[in-house]
Amino acid sequence: CWKSFFQSSTSYSLLGAIVGLLVLHLLFSKLRSQENQREPPGPKPLPLLGNLLQLDLRRLDRALFDLSKTYGPVFTVYFGFKKVVVLAGYRTVKQALVNHAEEFGDREITPIFYDFTEGHGIIFSNGDSWKEMRRFALTTLRDFGMGKRISEGKIIEECHHLIEEFEKHEGKAFNNTQTICYAASNIISALMFGKRFEYKDPDLQTMVERDHKSIHLTGSVSILMYNFFPWLGPCLKNWRDLKRFVEESKADLRRIIAGLKETLNPEMCRCFVDAFLTRKQNLEESGTKDSLYHDDNLMYSVGNLFAAGTDTTAVTLQWCLLFMAKYPHIQDQVQEELSRVVGSRQVCVEDRKSLPYTDAVIHETQRLANIVPMAIPHSTSRDVTLQNYFIKKGTTVFPLLTSVLYDESEWESPHTFNPSHFLDKAGKFIRRDAFMPFSAGRRACLGESLARMELFLFFTSLLQRFRFTPPPGVTEDELDITPVVGFTLTPSPHELCAVSRQ
Numbered sequence: 001c002w003k004s005f006f007q008s009s010t011s012y013s014l015l016g017a018i019v020g021l022l023v024l025h026l027l028f029s030k031l032r033s034q035e036n037q038r039e040p041p042g043p044k045p046l047p048l049l050g051n052l053l054q055l056d057l058r059r060l061d062r063a064l065f066d067l068s069k070t071y072g073p074v075f076t077v078y079f080g081f082k083k084v085v086v087l088a089g090y091r092t093v094k095q096a097l098v099n100h101a102e103e104f105g106d107r108e109i110t111p112i113f114y115d116f117t118e119g120h121g122i123i124f125s126n127g128d129s130w131k132e133m134r135r136f137a138l139t140t141l142r143d144f145g146m147g148k149r150i151s152e153g154k155i156i157e158e159c160h161h162l163i164e165e166f167e168k169h170e171g172k173a174f175n176n177t178q179t180i181c182y183a184a185s186n187i188i189s190a191l192m193f194g195k196r197f198e199y200k201d202p203d204l205q206t207m208v209e210r211d212h213k214s215i216h217l218t219g220s221v222s223i224l225m226y227n228f229f230p231w232l233g234p235c236l237k238n239w240r241d242l243k244r245f246v247e248e249s250k251a252d253l254r255r256i257i258a259g260l261k262e263t264l265n266p267e268m269c270r271c272f273v274d275a276f277l278t279r280k281q282n283l284e285e286s287g288t289k290d291s292l293y294h295d296d297n298l299m300y301s302v303g304n305l306f307a308a309g310t311d312t313t314a315v316t317l318q319w320c321l322l323f324m325a326k327y328p329h330i331q332d333q334v335q336e337e338l339s340r341v342v343g344s345r346q347v348c349v350e351d352r353k354s355l356p357y358t359d360a361v362i363h364e365t366q367r368l369a370n371i372v373p374m375a376i377p378h379s380t381s382r383d384v385t386l387q388n389y390f391i392k393k394g395t396t397v398f399p400l401l402t403s404v405l406y407d408e409s410e411w412e413s414p415h416t417f418n419p420s421h422f423l424d425k426a427g428k429f430i431r432r433d434a435f436m437p438f439s440a441g442r443r444a445c446l447g448e449s450l451a452r453m454e455l456f457l458f459f460t461s462l463l464q465r466f467r468f469t470p471p472p473g474v475t476e477d478e479l480d481i482t483p484v485v486g487f488t489l490t491p492s493p494h495e496l497c498a499v500s501r502q
Contacts, residue, residue, distance in 0.1 A: 037390035040085055042076035043067065050078025052228075057221045059485055061373035061402040064088070068403060074389050079228040084377075084396045087386075088403040090410050090434040096386055097399055097441030103384040105442035108377035108396045110227040112218060112239075116246060121300030122446070123308065123376065132292045133301050138446055140275045141305075144191050146450045152349050154190050155454055158183050159461040165199060166466060166498045173471035173495040176321065180458075181208045181314040187454055188309030188447075192302050193256060194271030207252060211307040214245045216486030253299050273302060305447070312371060313451050315490050319369040320362065320459050323417055325468045325496050326479045330419065334358050335501070338464055344502075347460040349453055355460070356429035360422035362455055366437040368417050371488045373402040375439045401436060410434035466498040 045051050055077070056063045067075060068088035077084050087093050096104045106126050107113075113124040122133045145151040162183040166176070179199065185208050186196040197204035217223060222238045233239045257273055266278045280293040324331040337357050338347070352359055378397040383390070391397075406414040411421055411434065424430050438445040445451065462468075470479050483489035 037385075038388060040074045040076045040389040040391070041071050042078075043071070045078035048080065050080050050082070052079060057224050060224070061400060064374075064398065064400055065403050065406070068400070073403075074387050079224075082228050082396065084398055085391055086398045086400055088400045090404045090407045090436070092387065093399045093401070093404050093436065094433070094440065096397070097378075097439065097443070100384060100386065101441040103380055103382055104378050104397060104399075106379040106381045107443065108379040110377065111230040111233070112223055112227055112242065115243060117300040117304070118296070120296040121304045123304045126379075129292050129297065133297055134446060136276070136279070137272070137301060137305065140272050141191055141447070141450070143275070144272065146191065146447070149349075151187070151191075151450060151453060152457070154196075155187055155457045156346060156348075156461075158186050158196070159457055161186075161199070162458065163461065163465050166462070167500070169498060171497055171499045173497050175493065175495050176498070177314075177318060177491075177493075178205075178208070180317050181212065181310060183458065184314040184317070184454065185306070185310040187313075187450070188306055190271075191309075191450075192272045192306055193260065194274070203252070207249070207306070208310060210245050210249060211310060214242060214249075215307065215311050215488055216484070216490070217242050219485060219487035249303055250299060253303055257298065257302070272305070273298070276301070308445070309447055309450070311488060312445075313454050315371050315488055316366055316369060316451075316455055317458050318491050319371070320365045320455070321462065321468050321496060322479065322481060322491050322494065323361075323365055323368075324463070325470055326476055326481060327417055328469075328476060330361060330417070331463070331468065334361055334463055335467070338460060342460075342464070344464070347457060347464065349456065351460070352456055353429075356423060356427060357419060358460060358463075359429050359456070360419040362459055363422045363432075363435060364417060364419045366455075367405045367411075367421065367435060369483075369489065370402055370405050370437070371490070372437070372439070373400070373489060375399045375401050376443070378443065399439065401439065404434055404436045407434055462498075465501060467501055469497045469499060471495050471497060 043051050043054055046053065055067075064077070064086050065088065067077070068086065073087065073089045073092035075086055075088075077086060087096050107124060107130070109119060109124055109126070117124045119125055120129065122130065122137055125133065142148070145154075162179065165179045182197070182199045182204060185204060189204075190196055199205075217238045220238050222232075222236045223242070226233050226236055226239050257277075260271070260273045261277055264274060264277055264281075266281065269275050269278060276293065276298045280291070280298070283291045283293055324334070334357060337355055341354050342351055375398075378399060380391055380393055380395045380397060382393045384393075385391070404410075408414055410432070412418070413421075422429055422432060422435075438448045438451070470476060480492045480494065482492055484492055
């Protein structure tokens with residue numbers, strides 16, 4: 001009996017020891033796994049609120065840039081329960097968006113972005129739909145001359161209309177915001193709809209103004225809060241206004257598309273809408289099912305391209321003219337170069353390589369104006385390790401473009417307007433890797449080549465014809481270059497004089 005007892009006790013002890021060793025092994029393995037999968041650091045979050053009380057949501061990009069100086073180039077913040085990994089500095093953003101383009105290539109579809117397009121279109125979509133719509137848009141826009149001489153002719157024509165509008169003010173101070181927006185909008189309208197609008201056309205004015213308001217409200221504090229606490233939506237005036245704007249935009253786009261559909265001739269493709277409708281018709285006739293070429297993708301793709309193609313280019317050009325009035329000695333050098341190289345003839349794209357200082361001024365405007373400071377949020381498509389930090393699939397990622405364009409290790413004087421950032425010692429234009437106003441990687445702006453052409457031709461044409469000065473009684477030092485913060489950073493409301501040089 002005692003023998004049996006001791007044998008049983010020994011067996012239980014041995015079994016307990018084995019179980020204990022297994023538990024220790026599992027714990028040790030888990031600790032090693034956690035050590036190998038170290039997550040990015042960050043400020044300690046509060047229950048429910050996360051790090052919201054530690055961040056200035058009125059200028060979130062700057063608040064996150066400041067945090068990067070404490071926690072490094074890859075760190076974590078919590079917006080309520082929402083975990084976000086922030087990427088700061090040129091090296092880190094490039095490593096993520098370019099070297100790990102696939103892993104960081106998804107779009108974070110926030111509640112407000114879903115409200116905009118319900119996962120369709122180009123900018124706020126993922127997966128096969130995004131790939132196909134982006135591919136189609138790039139191919140079609142190039143076929144219609146994006147970045148080519150066909151576009152150059154349309155832009156030069158629009159330059160003449162813009163100059164005529166400026167001349168109407170006869171050198172007196174005026175706010176150029178709307179006029180510039182109409183000009184930029186007409187370039188993308190020609191590609192989307194096959195026509196331009198007169199600046200007094202109420203349809204153009206309504207679409208441009210509504211898109212401008214929508215882009216501003218999207219970056220407001222209340223909409224940021226809605227993205228993190230979606231149940232707040234109906235309580236927020238900005239959300240209600242945005243929902244109304246979305247519905248009005250959809251109605252306008254449906255009307256324009258319906259008009260083009262009525263006159264569609266597959267043998268004579270006039271614009272992006274025609275190309276899409278023809279592709280859709282061909283797929284339907286071939287019996288293709290579950291095609292991505294449906295009405296929602298058409299409407300939202302056109303809406304994406306129209307809004308993005310208008311606002312960013314127009315805002316950048318507004319900054320260009322404001323900086324010229326603010327820094328007249330730089331304006332002098334631009335106009336001296338234009339007079340010496342081009343004279344009074346129309347500037348063309350081919351002149352860019354002979355106008356290094358002018359090109360540098362445009363690039364420096366894009367850098368310092370920093371109009372899309374946080375890019376559009378990304379999401380990781382799979383688990384990824386970046387700079388020894390583990391980032392889980394589906395994590396929201398903010399590529400902080402502010403930290404790239406103002407990176408002190410990349411720019412000699414990041415917080416001042418300095419065209420020399422883009423000039424070598426001989427005065428020749430130089431490209432800088434840290435110049436990323438169009439973002440980078442899979443989600444880089446697909447209209448970059450068109451935007452660069454527009455900025456160059458609009459800016460040079462205007463500087464050839466006018467000298468830009470502050471209103472009477474206002475000095476250059478008094479011109480305010482503090483931005484209005486929305487989803488993009490726009491100049492504060494201001495007036496300038498466009499004084500004829502001829």
